[in-house]
Amino acid sequence: MNLAEKLARKEVARLSPYVCARDLYKNGKIMLDANENLFGPSVAKAPFGIALNRYPDSSQGALRKAIAKYAKVEAENILVGNGSDEIIDLAMRTFVSSGENIISVEPGYSMYEVCAKAQGANVKRVLLGKDFRLDSNAVLQAVDEKTKIIFIVSPNSPVGCEMELEAILKLVRSARALVFVDEAYIEFGGISLAQEVRKYPNLIVSRTLSKAWGLAGIRVGYAIASKQAISLMRRIKPPYNVNSLSAAIALEAVAKNSARMRKNAERIRGEREKLAKKLAALGFFVFPSVCNFLLVRPPQTSISAGRMQKALAQKGIIVRDRSNMPLLQNTFRITIGTQEQNAQLVSGIKKLMGANFDAVLFDMDGVLVDVSASYRVAIEKAANKYFQKTGMDCKILQADVSKIKSISGFNNDWDATYALVNAQKSCTRAEDAKPLTEKEKKSPLYAELREFFQNFYLGGLMQKEKPLISTRTLNALCAAGLQMCLVTGRPRKEAQFAIENNKWEKYFPKGSIVALEDCEYEKPNPAPLLLAMKKLRAKNPIYVGDSISDVAACKSASLRCISVRNEIKADFNVPATDDILEVLL
Numbered sequence: 179m180n181l182a183e184k185l186a187r188k189e190v191a192r193l194s195p196y197v198c199a200r201d202l203y204k205n206g207k208i209m210l211d212a213n214e215n216l217f218g219p220s221v222a223k224a225p226f227g228i229a230l231n232r233y234p235d236s237s238q239g240a241l242r243k244a245i246a247k248y249a250k251v252e253a254e255n256i257l258v259g260n261g262s263d264e265i266i267d268l269a270m271r272t273f274v275s276s277g278e279n280i281i282s283v284e285p286g287y288s289m290y291e292v293c294a295k296a297q298g299a300n301v302k303r304v305l306l307g308k309d310f311r312l313d314s315n316a317v318l319q320a321v322d323e324k325t326k327i328i329f330i331v332s333p334n335s336p337v338g339c340e341m342e343l344e345a346i347l348k349l350v351r352s353a354r355a356l357v358f359v360d361e362a363y364i365e366f367g368g369i370s371l372a373q374e375v376r377k378y379p380n381l382i383v384s385r386t387l388s389k390a391w392g393l394a395g396i397r398v399g400y401a402i403a404s405k406q407a408i409s410l411m412r413r414i415k416p417p418y419n420v421n422s423l424s425a426a427i428a429l430e431a432v433a434k435n436s437a438r439m440r441k442n443a444e445r446i447r448g449e450r451e452k453l454a455k456k457l458a459a460l461g462f463f464v465f466p467s468v469c470n471f472l473l474v475r476p477p478q479t480s481i482s483a484g485r486m487q488k489a490l491a492q493k494g495i496i497v498r499d500r501s502n503m504p505l506l507q508n509t510f511r512i513t514i515g516t517q518e519q520n521a522q523l524v525s526g527i528k529k530l531m532g533a534n535f536d537a538v539l540f541d542m543d544g545v546l547v548d549v550s551a552s553y554r555v556a557i558e559k560a561a562n563k564y565f566q567k568t569g570m571d572c573k574i575l576q577a578d579v580s581k582i583k584s585i586s587g588f589n590n591d592w593d594a595t596y597a598l599v600n601a602q603k604s605c606t607r608a609e610d611a612k613p614l615t616e617k618e619k620k621s622p623l624y625a626e627l628r629e630f631f632q633n634f635y636l637g638g639l640m641q642k643e644k645p646l647i648s649t650r651t652l653n654a655l656c657a658a659g660l661q662m663c664l665v666t667g668r669p670r671k672e673a674q675f676a677i678e679n680n681k682w683e684k685y686f687p688k689g690s691i692v693a694l695e696d697c698e699y700e701k702p703n704p705a706p707l708l709l710a711m712k713k714l715r716a717k718n719p720i721y722v723g724d725s726i727s728d729v730a731a732c733k734s735a736s737l738r739c740i741s742v743r744n745e746i747k748a749d750f751n752v753p754a755t756d757d758i759l760e761v762l763l
Contacts, residue, residue, distance in 0.1 A: 180379035180404065180406050181354070181356075181379050181380040182273075182356065182379045182380055182403070182404055182406045182407040182410065183379075183406050183410065185273050185326060185354075185355065185356055185380065186272055186273055186410045187271075187272065187273060187274070187275050190271070190272050190273075190410060190413055190414055191410070193413040193414065194413060195409075195412045195413045195415070196236070196415075196416075196417045198211065198212065198233075198236060198417060199211035199212075200212065200233075200236075201236060201237060209232070212232075212233050214231050214232055214233065215231045216231065217231075218231055219231045225423065225426075226423070226426040226427075226430075228422045228423060228426055229422075230422065230423075232422070233418050233422075234418050234420060234421055234422040234425055235425065236417040236418055238258040238420055238425055239253070240425075240429055241258055241420075241425050241428055241429045241432070242256040242257075242258060242400075244429055244432045244433040245258070245400055245432055247433075248432050248436060249372045249385075249402055250372070250373060251372060251373070251375065251376070251402055252405075254405045254408060255375055255376075255402055255403060255404070255405060255408060256400055256401070256402060256408065257400060257401040257403070257408045257411050257412060257415065258398065258399075258400045258419075258420050258425075258428075259398075259399045259400060259401065259415075259419060259420070260397050260398070260399075260419045260420055260424075261386065261388065261397040261398065261399045262360070262362060262384045262385065262386040262388075262399030262400075263289055263399070264399065264419060265384045265399050265400065265401045266287075266289050266290060266293050266329075266358075266360075266384065267289075267293045268401075268411045268414060268415055269327060269356070269358055269382055269384075269401070269411060270293040270294060270296075270297050270299070270327070271293075271297060271414055272410050272411045272413075272414060273326045273327060273356055273410075274294065274297050274299045274326045274327060275297070275298070275299070275326075276297065276298025276299065277298065277299070277300075277324070278299050278300070278324045278325070278326050279294075279299055279300040279301065279302055279322070279324050279325050279326070280294045280299055280300075280301055280302070280325070280326060280327045280328070280329060281301075281302045281303075281304055281317060281320050281321065281325060281327070281328045281329065281355075282294075282301055282302070282303050282304070282329050283304050283305075283306060283312065283317060283328070283329065283330045283331070284303050284304070284305055284306070284503070284504045284505075285306070285334070285336055285337060285500075285503045285504050285505060285506055286329060286330070286331045286334070286335070286360075287329070287331055287335060287360060290329040299326075300324075302320050302325070303504070304316050304317050304320050305504055305505060306334070306337075306505065309339075310334060310337050310339050310465075310505070311341075311342060311345070312330065312341050312342055312345040312346065313345075314345040314346075314348040314349050314352075317349055317353075318348075318349065318352055318353060321353050321354070321355060325353070325354075325355045326355055326356060327355060327356045327357075327358050328349055328353060328355055328356070328357045328358065329358045329360065330346060330349075330357065330358070330359050330360065331359075331360040331362070332346065332359050332360065332361060332364075332368060332371075333361075333363045333364065333366070333367055333368040333467075333468050333469050335360075335362065335363060335469065335471070336471070336473055336498070336500050336503065336506065336511045337465050337467070337473050337506075338363075338465055338466065338467025338468060338469040338471060338472065338473055339465065339466050339467065339468070340367065340368045340369070340468055341368070343369050343371070346359060346371060347371075347374065347378075350374070350378045350380060350381050351378070353380075355380065356380045356381075356382055356407075357378075357380060357381050357382070358382045358384065359371050359381070359382070359383050359384070360384045361383055361384060361385050362384070362385065362386045362388070362389055363389055363390070363468070363469040363470065364385065365389065365390030365391070365439065365440070365443050366389070366390055366443055366446065366447065366468055366469050366470050367447075367468025367469065368468055370383070371383055372385075372402045375402050375403050375404055376404075378404075379404040379406055379407060380407075381403065381404070382401055382402070382403040382407060383401065383402040383403065384399065384400075384401055384402075385399060385400055385401075385402065386398070386399040386400075387399065387428055387431065387432075389470060390439055390442070390443045390446075390470070391431055391432075391439050392439070392442060393427065393428065393431060396423070396424035396427050396428060397424060398420060398424050398425070398427075398428040443470075446470045446514050449514050449515070449516070449517060449520060450467065450470070450471075450472060450514045452517075452520070453472060453512070453514060453520045453523075453524070454467070454472055455757070455760060456520075456524050456760045457472070457474055457524070457527075458751070459750055459751070459752045459757055459758075459760035459761050460477070460524075460527060460528065460531065460750055460760070460761055461476075461477030461479070461480070461531075461748075461749055461750045461751060462474045462475060462476055462477060463475040463477075465509075470513060470514050471511050471512060471513045471514060472511070472512045472514070473500065473506070473509055473510075473511050473512075474509060474510060474511075474512060475508050475509045476508065477531075477749065477750075479749055480530070480531050481530065482501075482508055483499055483500075483501050483508045483509050483510045484499050484501055484508075484510075486510065486527070486530055487499040487510050489530050490523070490526050490527070490530070493526050495522065495523055495526050497510045497511060497512050497513075497523075498510060498511040498512075528761075532738075534718060535660065535718050535719060535720045535738070535762060536660065536661065536716050536717055536718050536719065537660060537661040537662065537663065537711075537714050537716035537718075537719035537720075538655060538660050538661070538662050538663075538719065538720055538721075538722060538758075538762065539662075539663050539664075539665050539707060539710050539711075539719050539720070539721040539722070539737075540662065540663070540664050540665065540686075540721075540722050541665060541666060541721070541722060541723040541724060541725075541728055542664060542666040542668060542673060542676060543666065543667075543668070543724075544646070544724035544725070544742070544743075545646060545647075545722055545723060545724050545742055545755055546645065546646055546647050546664075546676070546680075546682075546755065547643045547644070547645060547646060547676050547680075548643060548644045548645070548646050549643060551639065551642040551643070552635060552639040552640055552642050552643045553591050553635065553639075554576065554579050554580075554583075555576075555634070555639055555642075556591065556595075556631050556634040556635040556639050557574070557579045557582075557591055557594055557595045557598070557631065558574050558575065558576060558578075558579055559630070559634045560595050560627050560630035560631040560634060561574040561595055561598050561599050561627070562574055563630050563634075564599055564626065564627060564630060565599075565602070570602065570603075572602045574598050574599075578598055578608060579594070579598070581608055581609050582594045582597050582598055582608050582609070582611060583725065584725075584726065585609065585611060585726070586613075586702050586725075586726045586727050586730050587612070587613030587614075587702060587727060588611070588613070588727070589667050589700055589701045589702070589725060589727040589728070590667050590694075590700055591631065591667075592624070592627065592628045592631055593613070593614050593619075595627045595628075595630075595631055596614060596618065596623065596624050596627055597611040597614070599623070599627060600618075600623070635672075640672070640675065643676060643679070645680050646742075646754070646755045647755040647756060648756055650756075651755070651756045651758070651759055652682070652685045654759055654763060655759075655762065655763075656685070658762070658763055660762065661690075661714045661716060661719075662685055662686060662690060663686070663690045663691070663692065663710040663713060663714050663716075663719075664677070664686045664690060664691045664692065664693075665692045665701075665706050665707055665710045665721070666691075666692070666693055666694070667693075667694055667700050667701065667706075668693055668694060669693060669694050669695065670691065670693035670694065670695055670696070673691060673693045674688075674691075677691075689713065690713065690714070692706050692709050692710045692713070696709065697709055701725075701727045701728060701730070701731040702726075702727040702728075702730035702731045702734070703731065703734070704731050704732075704734035704735035704737075706731070707721060707731055707732065707735040707737060708735055711735075711737075719737060720737065720738045720739070720740060720761075720762070721735075721737050721738070721739050721740070722739075722740045722742065722755065722758055723739060723740070723741060723742075723748075724741060724742045724743045724746070725743075725746065726746055728741070729741060729746055729747070729748050732748075732749075738750070740752060740758055740761055742754060742755050742757075742758075
């Protein structure tokens with residue numbers, strides 16, 4: 179007696195499967211055993227040429243063989259159900275008695291609890307661990323002598339992540355209980371445990387034709403398990419649980435159309451990645467997913483997931499609020515739709531987030547122009563020239579430049595150069611630097627470093643700058659009717675050089691530039707942004723920046739901000755400047 183047989187309810191173990199006369203005499207020619215209407219069905223024509231007046235095959239022999247071939251197991255390892263919900267219910271009624279318990283690894287599927295409580299069983303909940311990984315030790319600690327089944331969704335729903343194969347197998351090997359692995363989404367991604375049922379009699383794998391196969395309407399699911407476990411569940415299975423139409427359609431799909439299913443699954447994966455990118459650009463936290471859905475959390479600056487779900491529903495777009503589930507506060511789940519459906523969803527979300535912008539204000543350095551080989555190098559060279567001149571045994575590296583530029587108040591590269599040198603002179607840490615005072619900006623040291631900087635930059639480094647935005651993106655913004663303005667800490671001549679060098683004059687005419695000389699204050703002060711708004715007469719502009727000073731200036735000006743550096747939290751974050759179209763259009 180294997181473990182599955184030991185775990186079965188005694189009442190079930192004593193049962194025999196329902197057997198009709200037709201099961202015993204499959205080669206009969208005149209079937210008069212089931213009290214069917216032999217004068218025909220009450221519809222003129224049945225699909226697939228099915229005799230609808232006849233009961234379906236109670237053993238689903240042909241379908242089980244086709245599924246077994248697809249899953250690479252034997253037909254005796256397959257049980258077909260009226261959707262995978264019936265598989266869950268059959269497992270529960272076969273193995274769990276009133277007063278015993280199951281373990282549900284959560285977040286997971288609610289039907290485990292429904293079926294358990296209907297059986298009079300208790301439910302123990304074990305949460306997934308960090309990064310939604312399966313904590314097998316926590317599950318094993320929850321197992322007791324009354325635990326009959328451990329339920330795991332792999333890949334996980336509603337999160338979408340893969341479950342670690344070895345963590346599941348640890349439970350299978352260690353727990354004196356059945357391990358029920360729900361693989362409803364396995365065709366989209368993840369590693370299946372179907373092959374392991376030959377080795378482990380306490381493993382049940384459940385699958386469905388509702389997801390990747392696109393056959394939710396026919397309600398067909400199946401279990402893959404040891405022959406003994408399948409035999410036990412068959413003893414309580416209704417004889418005609420899968421109707422003839424559903425069985426015929428399922429057989430047609432599994433036996434002849436698996437390539438079509440895989441092609442559609444690939445298309446869904448492609449649309450999933452596109453949608454994930456768009457939502458991330460809008461500031462959503464997108465949970466990693468290998469499934470046909472995305473779980474997302476709206477940005478803190480927007481309305482809650484629950485309110486967004488209801489607002490989208492009013493527009494006819496239905497998503498699933500999952501905020502009430504463990505570990506999933508303020509989230510909703512989106513099924514991946516067609517390209518057109520996903521576009522309508524994103525458009526609806528943008529409107530809810532108030533993203534009806536009338537102008538785009540651009541920072542230049544690190545946003546429109548790559549300055550890693552120009553301004554950043556000029557900072558390093560100017561500082562090191564000073565050390566060389568004064569005989570100081572110091573050296574500034576690009577890592578030091580990055581540190582000072584990451585501090586609010588050092589948007590100006592002359593200021594950054596001064597701060598690095600002054601930190602060495604005063605034996606302090608550059609990362610502790612404070613924004614410069616007016617006295618420091620007027621000091622001889624500041625003037626000397628500025629001269630060094632300008633000589634390096636104007637002497638050749640400026641020629642090494644490359645654009646970070648394509649003309650396609652700029653043209654798309656113009657076509658959308660969005661005004662554009664450059665807001666930069668560069669001197670006007672240097673800003674104008676970059677514009678002319680990249681042939682951007684039509685996008686940023688001289689009247690659409692706010693440069694260093696145009697404003698008394700620099701970012702993070704909001705004054706440059708407010709001046710740009712005034713120039714354009716814009717009511718709802720958005721700023722595209724890349725620094726903590728940019729984000730701070732936007733906050734002070736009550737403007738929305740797109741950051742092209744994902745480590746700096748803004749209203750919207752994009753990996754590259756061209757990706758702003760995901761937010762704006």
